[in-house]
Amino acid sequence: MKTKFFKIIFIFVFFISLTSSAQQKLDLKVLYVGYHPEKPMPERLGVFTTGSLSNERFKKEYKYRYPAFMDYLNTYFTTVKGVDARDYNSKLSENYDVTIFDHIPNLISEQVVETDENGQRVGYIPAKYIEDDFDHAAIFIGHAAPTMTSPIGSKLDWYCLCLDAHAHNLKADHPIFKGPLNVSLTMQDRPTPSGAFHYASGKNLPETMPMWQVQTEGYLEGKGYRIGQVSSFDGFLDSPETEFISSGVCTKDIDAVAIGRHGNFLLWGFSASPDYMTEESKNVFANAIYYMKQFKGHKIIAKKTERIIFTRQYIDQIKYGLTEEGYQDYLALIREFHDKNEKERNDAILKREKGEKLTDEEEEIANRPSRPRQPDMPWQDYVKRYMGKFFEQFGTDAKAYITYLDENLEYISFEKDKGYYGLAVDENVKLLGVSNRQLELLTTCIELLEKGEKTELANKILKRYTDESFESANEWRNWYNNNKNKLFFTESGGYKWLVNTVPNHEE
Structure with missing residues (x-):
């Protein structure tokens, strides 16, 4: 009787283990x-x-x-x-x-x-x-x-x-x-x-x-x-x-x-x-x-409307690229890319010569003309490519350009109509001597409006760095007081101060 009882228990446990291991x-x-x-x-x-x-x-x-x-x-x-x-x-x-x-x-x-x-x-x-x-x-x-x-x-x-x-x-x-x-x-x-x-x-x-x-x-x-x-x-x-x-x-x-x-x-x-x-x-x-x-029901807050926007990380890459090490890295990368393409072409041709069937992509690779490796890009051409419009200002003086970026880092912004992916120094913000990445920029401009000083400049900056378009100092002050704990600065979203609308955001 005991043996039968234990057999039943064993079968029951085994069955439970099977069902519990199944995907729920x-x-x-x-x-x-x-x-x-x-x-x-x-x-x-x-x-x-x-x-x-x-x-x-x-x-x-x-x-x-x-x-x-x-x-x-x-x-x-x-x-x-x-x-x-x-x-x-x-x-x-x-x-x-x-x-x-x-x-x-x-x-x-x-x-x-x-x-x-x-x-x-x-x-x-x-x-x-x-x-x-x-x-x-x-x-x-x-x-x-x-x-x-x-x-x-x-x-x-x-x-x-x-x-x-x-x-x-x-x-x-x-x-x-x-x-x-x-x-x-x-x-x-x-x-x-x-x-x-x-x-x-x-x-x-x-x-x-x-x-x-x-x-x-x-x-x-x-x-x-x-x-x-x-x-x-x-x-x-x-x-x-x-x-x-x-x-x-x-x-x-x-x-x-x-x-x-x-x-x-x-x-x-x-x-x-x-x-x-x-x-x-x-x-x-x-x-x-x-x-x-x-x-579900959420939306994007900071919209990235351009493919490339200059952020601090991107600027770090520019500064590195304008060093001798960065230049040599670039040349090595171009050589590697060329050699890889030539190897793919030669491998595809060899495969065809052996009578093996090529894929459509391999046929295309085998049929493309061989291109000799181009001479290394001269330093001047390389720097001009990296600096864009700023080459007219700094020429091949990469160190001067790096110094310029460092000195103006807190005033750099994105203006898509300025060319070179929109990298620009905001001279209006620079006049105030306040970083566009600090809330102090907004409070400084609102205080100027309240005092009736530099009102055109203050309004221009506030409308540039927010998505708001208030006309009076009182409206700006109320908006700021109501949202100051939810404001954040986004570079990739267009160099703006936006309001965090994530549901359940704690103020």
Whole structure:
């Protein structure tokens, strides 16, 4: 009798262990946007369509990627719907907690290039795929992020389509690595990406660093797999609605954003579909989806309206570039780029000579003409390229230019009509002798208005460095008093003092 009793207990415990080990679904409604394999393949294949998969891989995997995501999402979440990117519109996201964009929907508006009577470009409105007021929580895989979100002001910009398979510099204490699904990060020391050493931020990097494998294949293996996307870290964290979560192996600086959030948008820069994700990253990606549900209804506060805005980090890079070490680094980078292209060409030609089948990309590489390595760019031409309009003022005197930047650092601003990406010294602010990055700038100008002194100058500065347009000193004072605990300065958002409107912001 005892034996029978223990057998029953054993079977019961075994059954419980099986059911408890099964994947429990997270209570979330998820919409996936990709290419449905039952629809015809897009006729035009290119980076925006394939996500940089080689054409052969794209054609081969066209029928697998969408189902792989659907199987994965249905394993982790209670409610899942898939829609072909060509059939997507933003109203579909209203009924879901999180939308995942794996491919790019149709345009909702074409780009507009404005020119003057001489045909010179004076304005530009980018093509848009989602509306300016899009407030649904969304995750963008790879290049979908900059393509879809940059036109409406997101910091998830097109820094580089060059992300491989491993993450580094990740914030291991971030919620997506903590739950609700258990994650055990396996870190292994791997060579530091060589490109990082060419940046000012990479001068003291170690030869190796701990890395986490996100996907089982990366584009650097040379098999035509989809390339991941990174966004610029420069100015990324200068507003309260952003989070840097991880960088990754790429050709850019060590802090390039591979996983990061701006408002209700999350960049998941890694390119893999679930069938190419590691088991660990499957859980992390699911956690990221769950994490983003709380940002439904949020919006971007600091809009990055230009591709490049000069921040202090960027200025540090300029100063480094104008040193002899920076110059030699640049020349070495150009040589490496040329040699890499020539090697790719020679390898493709050798493969063809052996009678092996070439991919479309390899055929293109093999057929391109060989280009001799160009002579090194002379110092004068290099400095002129780095200084832009300031070359007329400083010529090849790089030290004088560096001194100028240092002395005017607190007055540098961004004026897109000034050329050279808008780098300018705000002479109005300099007249007051107050940094544009200090709240004292606003209070000084308001006090001038209250005293009736330098009113034109004070009004000009206040309207330049805020999004407000009050006319009276009393209005400015009330606005400042009501918002002073919520004001923040953003360089990437256009060199402005903005109000933190993040819900639940503590005053």
